[in-house]
Amino acid sequence: MKTSRKFIMAAAVLLGSWSLAAHADKIELPALGASQQAPVSAAQSSREHLAQDAKCTRCHDENESKPVLAFFQTPMGVTGDPRTPTCQSCHGASLAHLRGPVNGKIAPPDVVFNKGGMYPESSASQRASACLACHSGTQRTHWEGSPHQVNGLACSDCHKVHSAVDPVRTKGMQQTVCYTCHKDRRADFMKLSHHPVPEGKMMCSDCHNPHGSVGPFLMKKATINETCWSCHADKRGPFLWEHEPVVENCTNCHNPHGSNIAPLLKARPPFLCEECHDGPHQSANMFGPGVAGPSTATGFSAIPGSPADGGVGEGCLNCHIMVHGSNNPAGAYLHR
Numbered sequence: 038m039k040t041s042r043k044f045i046m047a048a049a050v051l052l053g054s055w056s057l058a059a060h061a062d063k064i065e066l067p068a069l070g071a072s073q074q075a076p077v078s079a080a081q082s083s084r085e086h087l088a089q090d091a092k093c094t095r096c097h098d099e100n101e102s103k104p105v106l107a108f109f110q111t112p113m114g115v116t117g118d119p120r121t122p123t124c125q126s127c128h129g130a131s132l133a134h135l136r137g138p139v140n141g142k143i144a145p146p147d148v149v150f151n152k153g154g155m156y157p158e159s160s161a162s163q164r165a166s167a168c169l170a171c172h173s174g175t176q177r178t179h180w181e182g183s184p185h186q187v188n189g190l191a192c193s194d195c196h197k198v199h200s201a202v203d204p205v206r207t208k209g210m211q212q213t214v215c216y217t218c219h220k221d222r223r224a225d226f227m228k229l230s231h232h233p234v235p236e237g238k239m240m241c242s243d244c245h246n247p248h249g250s251v252g253p254f255l256m257k258k259a260t261i262n263e264t265c266w267s268c269h270a271d272k273r274g275p276f277l278w279e280h281e282p283v284v285e286n287c288t289n290c291h292n293p294h295g296s297n298i299a300p301l302l303k304a305r306p307p308f309l310c311e312e313c314h315d316g317p318h319q320s321a322n323m324f325g326p327g328v329a330g331p332s333t334a335t336g337f338s339a340i341p342g343s344p345a346d347g348g349v350g351e352g353c354l355n356c357h358i359m360v361h362g363s364n365n366p367a368g369a370y371l372h373r
């Protein structure tokens with residue numbers, strides 16, 4: 038690793054003077070897929086690429102307080118790939134900056150991504166355009182108008198490009214990036230019952246597309262339920278006897294991020310059920326000892342021990358076990 042980095046630096050320095058003369062004022066944005074249009078050998082591409090970069094790497098390298106060359110260890114930094122961005126593809130031509138310090142002051146590069154650096158950060162749209170030049174479409178089809186775009190985020194608010202590992206795309210690390218702005222989610226995922234995000238087995242982006250979505254809440258799929266079904270296919274049905282709130286929205290009963298009531302429940306039954314159904318069968322009084330309610334016909338009152346006594350009736354799930362839906366011909370009441 039060390040030697041290859043040294044080599045890159047050496048090559049960059051060697052090619053720097055040539056490059057400054059040859060490409061002083063022009064940058065080209067190699068489009069993704071350009072390799073199909075104009076075949077270039079990996080070696081040639083690599084040479085040209087390093088020559089371009091040398092305009093900047095003659096001053097910015099691993100010896101600086103802000104090392105930048107780890108970019109070449111990322112999938113985006115493959116110099117043998119003609120589509121690979123040069124420093125100027127992202128930071129702009131930056132001709133004034135390239136002139137170096139004048140009277141002890143150096144003009145900023147055209148696009149500055151990092152907050153808290155010595156120059157004010159560029160506008161969100163400038164920063165995003167620098168990336169969208171190559172990365173529009175696909176997952177980012179709905180970036181324009183998405184909650185993140187509208188609220189002034191740009192790509193570099195989540196992505197690190199001068200780092201061998203991009204935390205926001207790495208299991209076990211991604212959530213720490215999201216938590217910097219979504220602190221309440223951290224609290225949710227610390228609760229007793231949660232999707233295994235803190236354990237590094239799942240990511241926020243298994244459910245959300247942070248770039249934009251046709252669905253609500255940046256859901257990966259068009260609806261919340263479709264997103265859940267992509268992993269919990271058994272809850273999809275179709276069921277002979279459906280439970281309306283399940284078909285409507287899983288979050289009627291579940292908190293997708295975390296809850297102290299397992300499994301991810303918004304309230305403990307019977308309270309959960311009673312938010313929509315009044316009381317434990319009270320209206321028909323069918324649990325009253327010796328009271329013949331409408332349920333007698335189905336043999337309900339024959340169940341030993343009246344459910345209303347001792348709070349058994351509260352255990353809705355003891356009987357209504359098929360709360361997500363039933364395929365049993367006699368399962369209209371979701372109890373089989």
Ligand code: HEC
Nearest residue numbers: 092093096124125128130131135137143146149154155156
């Ligand atoms: C002549 C030397 C020189 C060249 C060439 C040069 N820079 Fe700089 N650059 C500097 C100096 C000096 C600073 C001030 C901050 C520092 O010391 O890092 C700076 C700052 C920056 C910053 C802001 C860092 C911050 O903390 O905000 C960026 C981004 C940057 N340069 C990118 C580039 C890019 C991209 C190129 C090539 C197009 C380039 N530089 C070429 C000398 C140079």
Ligand code: HEC
Nearest residue numbers: 090093097103105122123124127150151193196197198199
């Ligand atoms: C793919 C786009 C992209 C490319 C290519 C790129 N940069 Fe950057 N650069 C960024 C972003 C985004 C940041 C903000 C910090 C980060 O994301 O790591 C940044 C930050 C910087 C900084 C400030 C570093 C700091 O720690 O404050 C310097 C200096 C810099 N880039 C120089 C360069 C040089 C030199 C090259 C070419 C070798 C280059 N950049 C190539 C996107 C890019």
Ligand code: HEC
Nearest residue numbers: 066067112113120121122126127167168170171192193196
């Ligand atoms: C000049 C074109 C270009 C520009 C500009 C550009 N990229 Fe890329 N990016 C690429 C290429 C090429 C790849 C590798 C894609 C591949 O292998 O399919 C890539 C890959 C990526 C990847 C995925 C890496 C992986 O693991 O597959 C991320 C994330 C990324 N870029 C973010 C950014 C961000 C953020 C910016 C702006 C700061 C940016 N890119 C600007 C060309 C570009």
Ligand code: HEC
Nearest residue numbers: 165168169172176180185190191192194195205206242247
């Ligand atoms: C809110 C955080 C966030 C923002 C803002 C963001 N991204 Fe991403 N990006 C992610 C996450 C998380 C992933 C990993 C998604 C996955 O694994 O499915 C990702 C993946 C990617 C990838 C690799 C997968 C692919 O689609 O090829 C690219 C490229 C990329 N982002 C580019 C961008 C660009 C360009 C922007 C700005 C327009 C941007 N991102 C803005 C969080 C973000």
Ligand code: HEC
Nearest residue numbers: 212215216219222232234240241243244254261288292293
């Ligand atoms: C199992 C799927 C799933 C995972 C994993 C997930 N979310 Fe969500 N998220 C949802 C659903 C569904 C909603 C909308 C309904 C709700 O909030 O109950 C949502 C809503 C949100 C909202 C908007 C909430 C509001 O009230 O406005 C934010 C912010 C959010 N999620 C962030 C995150 C972050 C950050 C992570 C990772 C740490 C994450 N989510 C992981 C499914 C998920």
Ligand code: HEC
Nearest residue numbers: 184185188194195214215217218241242245247253254255
């Ligand atoms: C730099 C701050 C920042 C980061 C980092 C960030 N977000 Fe957001 N996010 C926001 C803002 C601002 C909003 C819009 C206001 C709100 O709903 O809170 C938002 C909204 C959301 C929403 C709700 C969308 C809606 O329709 O209500 C979700 C879901 C979300 N973010 C998920 C994520 C995920 C997942 C990550 C990490 C991959 C992430 N965010 C990283 C700032 C951020």
Ligand code: HEC
Nearest residue numbers: 230231232233243244264265267268287291293299300301
């Ligand atoms: C990317 C796959 C994936 C998606 C999408 C997904 N889940 Fe999960 N879900 C899991 C995994 C993995 C577990 C943990 C299973 C385990 O621990 O054995 C889980 C567990 C659960 C549990 C049981 C939790 C417990 O404590 O036992 C519930 C309830 C749940 N998910 C509901 C949902 C809902 C609602 C949605 C949609 C908002 C959803 N899931 C989306 C993968 C997913």
Ligand code: HEC
Nearest residue numbers: 262265266269272282283286287289290291300354360361
């Ligand atoms: C009417 C409330 C309600 C709705 C709506 C609901 N669930 Fe559940 N879910 C429950 C209850 C109650 C349990 C606990 C069942 C138990 O303990 O036997 C549960 C358990 C689960 C479990 C873990 C146990 C298992 O059966 O695998 C998963 C996963 C799950 N639900 C996914 C979903 C998905 C996906 C949706 C949306 C399609 C959904 N739920 C909609 C009430 C609901």
Ligand code: HEC
Nearest residue numbers: 280281282289306309310312313353354357360369370371
């Ligand atoms: C968000 C509201 C809501 C919640 C929470 C809810 N239900 Fe339902 N439930 C309904 C609706 C709506 C129907 C169908 C309409 C109807 O016939 O009353 C239904 C139907 C039923 C039925 C079948 C009754 C019939 O006449 O078809 C049973 C049994 C049932 N629910 C049990 C439960 C249990 C047990 C829970 C708690 C785990 C629960 N429900 C939670 C709204 C809800």
Ligand code: HEC
Nearest residue numbers: 307310314316317332335337344349350351352353356370
């Ligand atoms: C001891 C078993 C048992 C328990 C406990 C139980 N149920 Fe039932 N429930 C049934 C049976 C059996 C039926 C069929 C009704 C009939 O026979 O007329 C039924 C019917 C229903 C119906 C549809 C009839 C109606 O009145 O609309 C709903 C809704 C319902 N139960 C909700 C609940 C809720 C909510 C709880 C918990 C507070 C609960 N049940 C507890 C066995 C039970």
